[in-house]
Amino acid sequence: MAKTAAKSTKSQACWQQKLKYVASSPYLYTHVFVEKAQGAVLTDVDGKHYLDFAGGIGALNVGHRHPAVVAAVRRQLDKVTHTCYHVAPYEGYTEVCRKLAEVTPGRFPKKAVLFNSGAEAVENAVKIARAYTKRPAVISFDLAFHGRTMLAMTLTGKVRPYRSGFGPFPSGVYHAPYPYAYRRPPGVPAESLTEYCLAALEKMFVVEAPAEQVAAIIVEPIQGEGGFIVPTPGFLEGIRKICDQRGICLILDEIQSGFGRTGKMWGCDHFNVAPDLMTTAKSLAGGLPLSGVVGRADMLDAVHEGGLGGTFGGNPLACAAAVAVFDIFERENLVARGHKIGQIIKKRFDALAKKYDFVGDSRGLGPMRAVELVRNPKTKEPIKERDARWILERCVAKGLIILKAGSHNNVFRTLVPLVITEEQLTRGLDIFDEVLREFNPT
Ligand SMILES: Cc1ncc(COP(=O)(O)O)c(C=O)c1O
Numbered sequence: 001m002a003k004t005a006a007k008s009t010k011s012q013a014c015w016q017q018k019l020k021y022v023a024s025s026p027y028l029y030t031h032v033f034v035e036k037a038q039g040a041v042l043t044d045v046d047g048k049h050y051l052d053f054a055g056g057i058g059a060l061n062v063g064h065r066h067p068a069v070v071a072a073v074r075r076q077l078d079k080v081t082h083t084c085y086h087v088a089p090y091e092g093y094t095e096v097c098r099k100l101a102e103v104t105p106g107r108f109p110k111k112a113v114l115f116n117s118g119a120e121a122v123e124n125a126v127k128i129a130r131a132y133t134k135r136p137a138v139i140s141f142d143l144a145f146h147g148r149t150m151l152a153m154t155l156t157g158k159v160r161p162y163r164s165g166f167g168p169f170p171s172g173v174y175h176a177p178y179p180y181a182y183r184r185p186p187g188v189p190a191e192s193l194t195e196y197c198l199a200a201l202e203k204m205f206v207v208e209a210p211a212e213q214v215a216a217i218i219v220e221p222i223q224g225e226g227g228f229i230v231p232t233p234g235f236l237e238g239i240r241k242i243c244d245q246r247g248i249c250l251i252l253d254e255i256q257s258g259f260g261r262t263g264k265m266w267g268c269d270h271f272n273v274a275p276d277l278m279t280t281a282k283s284l285a286g287g288l289p290l291s292g293v294v295g296r297a298d299m300l301d302a303v304h305e306g307g308l309g310g311t312f313g314g315n316p317l318a319c320a321a322a323v324a325v326f327d328i329f330e331r332e333n334l335v336a337r338g339h340k341i342g343q344i345i346k347k348r349f350d351a352l353a354k355k356y357d358f359v360g361d362s363r364g365l366g367p368m369r370a371v372e373l374v375r376n377p378k379t380k381e382p383i384k385e386r387d388a389r390w391i392l393e394r395c396v397a398k399g400l401i402i403l404k405a406g407s408h409n410n411v412f413r414t415l416v417p418l419v420i421t422e423e424q425l426t427r428g429l430d431i432f433d434e435v436l437r438e439f440n441p442t
Helices: 003-007 009-021 067-077 091-103 118-133 150-155 159-163 190-207 235-246 316-331 334-355 385-397 422-438
Strands: 034-038 041-044 049-052 110-115 137-141 173-176 214-219 249-253 277-280 291-296 359-365 368-376 403-405 411-414
Touching: 049 422, 067 316, 091 110, 091 291, 091 316, 110 118, 118 150, 118 214, 118 249, 118 277, 118 291, 150 159, 150 173, 173 190, 190 235, 214 235, 235 249, 316 334, 334 359, 334 368, 334 422, 368 385, 385 403, 385 411, 385 422
Parallel strands: 137 173, 137 214, 214 249, 249 277
Antiparallel strands: 034 041, 041 049, 110 291, 277 291, 359 368, 368 411, 403 411
């Protein structure tokens, strides 16, 4: 628990009320009860400031309360807040779909459809792929994270905490290995990992489901919750090829990796791979709930009228925010800014890996960067869960919010708002370094 926050009366009172009334299942990284936020800084109910390296888990690439987002939402508030798109459409929805079609890779006619959460986008991408291909099965990857609804959870490749106790799961979902270079299967050299994983994928068509029954392969261009695992060269390209050869729809889940998070607009821009369908959410609407599926128009239009949608999907306020977000990216050149931030973090994280034995790996793309902490660099045994918690809490006590991830919760990752100032970024990285200096794995 973040002791500094708990000491103060107001935070403590909030905590007591939370314990009494809120279900204990939503995990809390920190006990910081937030009063307000701006840019890359959170302020708690007691007035303490925190540098925010979590950005609402990657939902705030334009920063908290970006003035243009706030102004757009205010304007929209004065017009209409909700009609339900199915009852009376509005231009904002079309505008977001148009922008998504324009800025996503792939030189083919594109369309989009909007929802609320990332999990919903994932569910609907699978529905679209099934409707188009008329096939049932879906392949995802070990350590993937695609959300918490029934199908998205089934696609997710991590038992604890996401799947444990929630079965039985929908059938027709299979997991293939993702190339985790730092933790390769025994006997597989680094240079053969791509080949090994692609062969394992091909083997699924023999062991699990014939290719002609597979509707889609869904993959994160860089794994997020799995621990910022960057795929080995040729892996995504190899999947694209397999999909093309077998008539399988390639769904790229860019929910965490999109909107400049990797130093390019989309994670897949690093690999020159265009998906048939892409899922997007998180930073799409600068902090408001909005998600979408964008991709091949013929695929999206394969679904019968009434087959997709929802009461709040593509809400007018969220659409107004999203239109502002696209504008901000252009005007403020946020992708280039992200690239620069990424270089700064990389330099510091690579230095941590040199300085501390327990920093086993420094990896990532652009500002989507992480360090993986181990008890022993030779055996790569992960640091203990309580040690990771200690680091996180020490950071919070010193005014930095930073998140864990990974199969053993031993990966510390940065999802900083891309509008963070260089001074704030440096201060946050200094705090992390200070805490690691104090750290001794138990
Ligand atoms: C890659 C990816 N897909 C899907 C999701 C689920 O999004 P949501 O939490 O909005 O349902 C997440 C959330 O972290 C994610 O990182």
